[in-house]
Amino acid sequence: MKVRFHGAAGEVTGSCHEVEAAGHRLLLDCGMIQGSEADEARNLQPFGFDLARIDAVVLSHAHIDHCGRLPVLVQQGYHGLIYTHAATADLLPVMLEDAASLAEMDAERDNRHRRDGHGDHKPLFTRQDVSRVLRQVRPLDYDAPAELLPGITVTLRDAGHILGSASVEVQALENGTTHTLVFSGDLGPRGTPILRDPAAIPRADLLLLESTYGGRAHRERAATVAELGEIFSRARAEGGNVLIPAFAVGRSQELLYQFAQHWDDWQLSKWRIFLDSPMASKVSAVYDRHHELFDEEAQQVWRKKPNPFQLPNLHYTIEVAQSQAINEIRSGAIIIAGSGMCNGGRIRHHLLRNLGNPHNHVIFVGYQANGTLGRRLVDGAAHVKIFGEDIVVKAQRHTVGGLSAHADQPGLLDWYGRIGNRPPVILVHGEDDARDPLAVALRKRYGTDVSLARPGAEREV
Ligand SMILES: [Zn+2]
Known part of the structure; x- marks a missing residue:
């Protein structure tokens, strides 16, 4: 051999x-x-x-x-x-x-x-x-x-x-x-x-x-989860939006799972949550067809209603018009959109609309490769170009490292x-x-x- x-x-x-x-x-x-x-x-x-x-x-x-x-x-x-x-x-x-x-x-x-x-x-x-x-x-x-x-x-x-x-x-x-x-x-x-x-x-x-x-060695997952909770409570107090550039497979589903687990302590009922990624929505549907592969804890969570993919204020936005409508929301939205490194996808429209406001927050939950828009934002760029427009970045940026x-x-x-x-x-x-x-x-x-x-x-x- x-x-x-x-x-x-x-x-x-x-x-x-x-x-x-x-x-x-x-x-x-x-x-x-x-x-x-x-x-x-x-x-x-x-x-x-x-x-x-x-x-x-x-x-x-x-x-x-x-x-x-x-x-x-x-x-x-x-x-x-x-x-x-x-x-x-x-x-x-x-x-x-x-x-x-x-x-x-x-x-x-x-x-x-x-x-x-x-x-x-x-x-x-x-x-x-x-x-x-x-x-x-x-x-x-x-x-x-x-x-x-x-x-x-x-x-x-x-x-x-x-x-x-x-x-x-x-x-x-x-x-x-x-x-x-x-x-x-x-x-x-x-x-x-x-x-x-x-x-x-x-x-x-x-x-x-x-x-x-x-x-x-990765940071402890528990520390990352606690950090997410703190960001949501700050954003809520400041009256801003939260943007999460997300990877369609795994990370997006895990975020929804964490939302379900921390629903009360993160006061998520006060937010409107959008999974603005047709691909992540399709992947979530595949996850939903394979509960037999979930671990013990997740199987229990999925037996309860609503399960993490059916949270009451979670919206799956598939059509472009639905995605554009989110752009009008000035406060109280959690927007999970691809691509994870911001080099394409719907997240770019949301960044264009939201980066200029100091009360908004962007949470990076995954690796940002050299040369990507995500990497420039993580590195603290004061200006970025999106669709040819020069944007002054005032939104608060967070890199949470423990969700690998x-x-x-x-x-x-x-x-x-x-x-x-x-x-x-x-x-x-x-x-x-x-x-x-x-x-x-x-x-x-x-x-x-x-x-x-x-x-x-x-x-x-
Ligand atoms: Zn892989």
């Missing part, structure tokens, strides 16, 4: 690893590269493997940096099956159709800006490619071994990162011996609301371990420590400044044989 690294080997996005065993080839994830324009241009380059020789794909979860190049794979002739957890199969159409329309819009805008007006920029993929992907998807359950190819059995384990997220165990029978490769996928922190904690893996001969936050969907270094070490035989590790899905300290910590705590994945490198299991 061999594994080769094609993506997320020294960076966070573009997850893609190839497994060769028992005479077959399997792809783990086929993710989009995200970041600067130069990074994203790499999505147009040929895959680092021969796609005619890939027999099956296994997808760890529905985030675009894990599934976003599947439509390119089928466009270029991949006809095989794509296995993933049933909830991921339900999230995929939402994620990929959104990515396809963004790609189509990008291409259109690019072509319009060509001087001759005859641009030939083609989108990375289209909605037709997405439909083909969806036809090739086959759902699996957690903890149910499935022989995907003769001699190759795959078992998905709950990774506690987003709904349907999985760690993937690949077992291959070669010459009478079974070898086990485990790919962690993205791992959630223990205690994430709604989701179960990441499941323990029994054993592995080699582990591909994510390392996104391998170099740091990724395990931190103590969480990763703890998850690894539960694997009975403490296998050798290859670190993927992390920049070197996160992988290096995690490698040091694994060696120190467990004496683990650790190496860092490099693009194109190969390793025998």
Whole structure:
């Protein structure tokens, strides 16, 4: 059994690893590269493997940096099956159709800006490619071994990162011996609301371990939740609005869950709450179809009425006109809108209307990448440009750090420590400044044989 690294080997996005065993080839994830324009241009380059020789794909979860190049794979002739957890199969159409329309819009805008007006920029993929992907998807359950190819059995384990997220165990029978490769996928922190904690893996001969936050420890979730309560009470006293740029999958649902849990102490009945993101609304509907995957506490919460997705003053605004109507509200609105980093989406209209008022508050609940509007606001910019308009920023800005969907270094070490035989590790899905300290910590705590994945490198299991 061999594994080769094609993506997320020294960076966070573009997850893609190839497994060769028992005479077959399997792809783990086929993710989009995200970041600067130069990074994203790499999505147009040929895959680092021969796609005619890939027999099956296994997808760890529905985030675009894990599934976003599947439509390119089928466009270029991949006809095989794509296995993933049933909830991921339900999230995929939402994620990929959104990515396809963004790609189509990008291409259109690019072509319009060509001087001759005859641009030939083609989108990375289209909605037709997405439909083909969806036809090739086959759902699996957690903890149910499935022989995907003769001699190759795959078992998905709950990774506690987003709904349907999985760690993937690949077992291959070669010459009478079974070898086990485990790919962690993205791992959630223990205690994430709604989701179960990441499941323990029994054993592995080699582990591909994510390392996104391998170099740091998160703030306690309880401190973050207390901070949110303080901001709402201040905003209420000042008579302003609260804007929350939110990520559609996971973070938005968790916010609604926290609202339900703290309904009385945060005096939320006095606010009008808007989930102004059609994508987050669709994702919430998928969460609602999979209560069986929720942890014990969330299952109890959902048995009560109203549940977090049905709060009495929560409005799901789908139509553009409904979203525009929110712009008229000067006070008492909590507006959750995408995109999470403010580089697109409806949040930009709300920022345009609300940033100039010192009584308004903007709460950042997730990572803000370099070069995004969200990052400029977090860094304290006094002026920003939105839709060509120069805005003086007077609204109060808050960064609350404890709602991450990724395990931190103590969480990763703890998850690894539960694997009975403490296998050798290859670190993927992390920049070197996160992988290096995690490698040091694994060696120190467990004496683990650790190496860092490099693009194109190969390793025998
Ligand atoms: Zn993820």
